[in-house]
Amino acid sequence: MPNLAPPIVQPSLAAIEALPPGISGVTPDALEAWFAAHGEPPFRARQVLDAVWRSGAASPAEVTTLKPSLQAALGDAFRWDTLGDTEVIATEGGLTEKALHRLDDGVAIESVLMRYPSAPGRRERATLCISSQAGCAVGCPFCATGELGFGRDLLTSEILDQVRSAVRRLAAKGRRLTNIVFMGMGEPLLNLDRVLEAVSALNDPARLGLGARQITVSTSGVVPGIRRLTGLGPQFTLAISLHAARDPLRDVLVPLNRRWPVAEVVAAAREHARATGRRISYEVTMIGGVNDTDADSDAIAGILRGQLAHVNLIPMNPVAHTPWTASPMPVIERFADRLRDAGLPTTIRRNRGQEVGAACGQLAAERSGTPAPAAVARRRDRLVASSAAALRGERSREAVPAGIDAGTEANSLPTAPGIAGATRRAAGGGARWHGARGPR
Numbered sequence: 001m002p003n004l005a006p007p008i009v010q011p012s013l014a015a016i017e018a019l020p021p022g023i024s025g026v027t028p029d030a031l032e033a034w035f036a037a038h039g040e041p042p043f044r045a046r047q048v049l050d051a052v053w054r055s056g057a058a059s060p061a062e063v064t065t066l067k068p069s070l071q072a073a074l075g076d077a078f079r080w081d082t083l084g085d086t087e088v089i090a091t092e093g094g095l096t097e098k099a100l101h102r103l104d105d106g107v108a109i110e111s112v113l114m115r116y117p118s119a120p121g122r123r124e125r126a127t128l129c130i131s132s133q134a135g136c137a138v139g140c141p142f143c144a145t146g147e148l149g150f151g152r153d154l155l156t157s158e159i160l161d162q163v164r165s166a167v168r169r170l171a172a173k174g175r176r177l178t179n180i181v182f183m184g185m186g187e188p189l190l191n192l193d194r195v196l197e198a199v200s201a202l203n204d205p206a207r208l209g210l211g212a213r214q215i216t217v218s219t220s221g222v223v224p225g226i227r228r229l230t231g232l233g234p235q236f237t238l239a240i241s242l243h244a245a246r247d248p249l250r251d252v253l254v255p256l257n258r259r260w261p262v263a264e265v266v267a268a269a270r271e272h273a274r275a276t277g278r279r280i281s282y283e284v285t286m287i288g289g290v291n292d293t294d295a296d297s298d299a300i301a302g303i304l305r306g307q308l309a310h311v312n313l314i315p316m317n318p319v320a321h322t323p324w325t326a327s328p329m330p331v332i333e334r335f336a337d338r339l340r341d342a343g344l345p346t347t348i349r350r351n352r353g354q355e356v357g358a359a360c361g362q363l364a365a366e367r368s369g370t371p372a373p374a375a376v377a378r379r380r381d382r383l384v385a386s387s388a389a390a391l392r393g394e395r396s397r398e399a400v401p402a403g404i405d406a407g408t409e410a411n412s413l414p415t416a417p418g419i420a421g422a423t424r425r426a427a428g429g430g431a432r433w434h435g436a437r438g439p440r
């Protein structure tokens, strides 16, 4: 899929990595080591972590338990916040907040905070959807991020600072974050080392302390990444962006399917469920006249029947430059009923924040400029032709998107002292998942 809208600024991971590490990505061990090198006792690290994760301190100067010279040294050694600028747009009476974060190289990423008020028998929840990459190499045609193309991987601290931004905004209203989903911009399993470091920090009682079961990591089907996760035995939820169970159609909707076909993805997910005892969440974006037929629901039922699985149906968000729109609600309800009749627990997820472009990448794409009308027309024609061929049962002859295989190689680019050690621990050397604790 051609990139119609270039990123606002050409990203450079090397330039970003040359900057001081973000404080939120630094492990407690690394911080203790830093204080030890400055002749200070280990409890100083605890004071800084409390300030970073609980007090919402905006700078080292607000860590008042430290002497000014230490505050200054901390400020020189670490970036206190890697999000240079954040623009927040609220909608639905403040229930949905879309945040556009500008990183230190000018690249724009997004997070979406959705609040669900309490109801009889249900506590209030606040779910944050975060990005793991700037742009995305997978190029799903119904997704605004896919239109942007791949920019760069996010650093661990850039992933975590999206969370700190939301925690601060919630705390100002007396609220707290209850759930985090890696379903924003990017394919998390193509930036897996850093995503694991981030999950480790979110779950760590000494940092955010969010229960593992309150965290969901989503993938479009990076099979080596799923297998690697299975080896770690995580207690967070794994979500698979399925969208179709027929290969010809999934080749078009999730171009990564040309590399790992749906049967391979589902087999890896089934093994993950068996090894972890955790139910897999399968996401299906419902696109009118494309993937919402009885044949599609039957194909999904056929491939998932009898598995530890849950299906989420999501009406497609309107995305510029595609010929498609969401399936009508009666069609989605019929689809859901057929899945339930086949024994698959199925829910329909309501879209949130369409007025502010809550689908991942929409706001960043809008700010990237408008592609030429001729390019839009070409893209639409190509999608119409490729989906028509898919519905005739023809497999795609297009190549696997560039960057997919490279992204699955072990990516070991720690940026803060001690992070590599944290990853190794999370990667099997005594990984501990804190499932029971909620956020503090």
Ligand code: SF4
Binding pocket: 136, 137, 138, 139, 140, 143, 144, 145, 146, 184, 185, 186, 187, 220, 241, 360
């Ligand atoms: S849906 Fe997810 S995997 Fe597909 S292009 Fe968008 S961000 Fe990437």
